[in-house]
Amino acid sequence: MKSFGYVRARTTDDALHSFVSLPDARFLGGGTNLVDLMKLGVESPGTLIDVSGLPLDTVGELPGGALRVGATVRNSDLAAHPAVCRSRPVLAQALLSGASGQLRNVATTGGNLLQRTRCPYFQDTGQPCNKREPGSGCAAVEGVNRDHAILGHSAHCVATHPSDMAVALAALDAEVELIGPGGGRTVPVADFHRLPGDRPEQDTVIRPGELITSVVLPAASAGLPSAYRKARDRSSYAFALVSVAAVLAVGDDGLIRYARLCFGGVAHRPWRAVTAEALLVGAPADESTFLRAAEAELAAAEPLSGNAFKVELARNLAVDTLAGLADRR
CATH class of the missing domain: 3.30.390.50 (CO dehydrogenase flavoprotein, C-terminal domain)
Structure with missing residues (x-):
């Protein structure tokens, strides 16, 4: 087992400061993906900054009918929230179609957005993978690629994004709210994840040290079929x-x-x-x-x-x- 440090953040500022000051740090929410990748040897962070205790675990109704979903809201809680079930069933259905009940009880909104591909070549450190090791090649291009991409792929990577939730959020025109060393910003979910191009190791547009604080669901699609x-x-x-x-x-x-x-x-x-x-x-x-x-x-x-x-x-x-x-x- 590779050793790593562990810090439990008490505030958002605490989490951001820890990320900057600690080497090879990664934020940890529910850990349902990151911990698995650490076990496989795909990820090897120097320090885990646990953000699961931050006050980002509520769903709030905003004026006009929008919803703000905190980054640490559990998938099970979000799927069962009355405002989601009533006005945005596409999101509840997507959440309930993912993983098992036990995993949904642990997985978070922010972590779901940041989960990495389940491509078996990415998860197997004995195989070449540009996403895991840039420049090593993509074994899936000429390998077993039944589960892989048909749109937007490149010669460098043909992996697919695994989230169900993110697909529903993109259809709802949701936005991701981020905070980092440079301040806060908002990114549409539809633009949050990247196509691979020649940089497949970069899954999203998130910047080093940025933390997802919430996802906002606009009012425009609320209540529509x-x-x-x-x-x-x-x-x-x-x-x-x-x-x-x-x-x-x-x-x-x-x-x-x-x-x-x-x-x-x-x-x-x-x-x-x-x-x-x-x-x-x-x-x-x-x-x-x-x-x-x-x-x-x-x-x-x-x-x-x-x-x-x-x-x-x-x-x-x-x-x-x-x-x-x-x-x-």
Whole structure:
């Protein structure tokens, strides 16, 4: 076992100061991903700064109908929160489709956003992986890549982002609130995770020493029909082959007045389907519209040797999810 230091932060300022002053420090929330990676030898922080005790564990309703979710709110608590269940079912469904009840009781909102890929080549220190060791290569490109990306990948990395929650948050236009040595800032969830490019080791746009303090869910999509669907190899405890988060509002004239669509399991980040959304708004809420929009979004797909099936799966899942929401008007 490799030794490491441990600090329990009492305040946000305490956490930020500890990060700057301690070598190779990492923030620790629930630890459901980071601790696993430490056991595998993928991560080896010099010090863990435990932020689970910070006063960031509440969900607050803001004026106008927005919600602010603290970074240390547990996934189980967020999924069961009345304001989420009532007004944003897509988020509750996404949270409940991830991991097991025991893990959801420990995992945090901030940690969920920061979890790393479950690519087996990344988790196996005996395999080349540019995300784990830049410049070593990507074994998945020519290897077993059934679970890997079909959109936005590069020659350097074809891994997918594993979060269910982040896909729903992107569809809800949520924003991540951060604080760090340079002060506070806000980043849309849809822009928080990166495509791999030639820097696959950098998962997000978070800067060194920055800490997620909360996630804000805007009021615009509150109360609109929404849903999360997940296709996977077994009915529980499995990451998505493809997932879809959708928000859809249809007017009395049968035309779509609001549409948000995001795919999971297909890219290095939650894939916000902006091309599809543009085709949906103002169009009739029927299957031909949904099919045309999904196909336009997936026209950019570049399947690997083992995952061409994901294109059809993503298309069909999106069409079926949107059609289900249209029926609720």
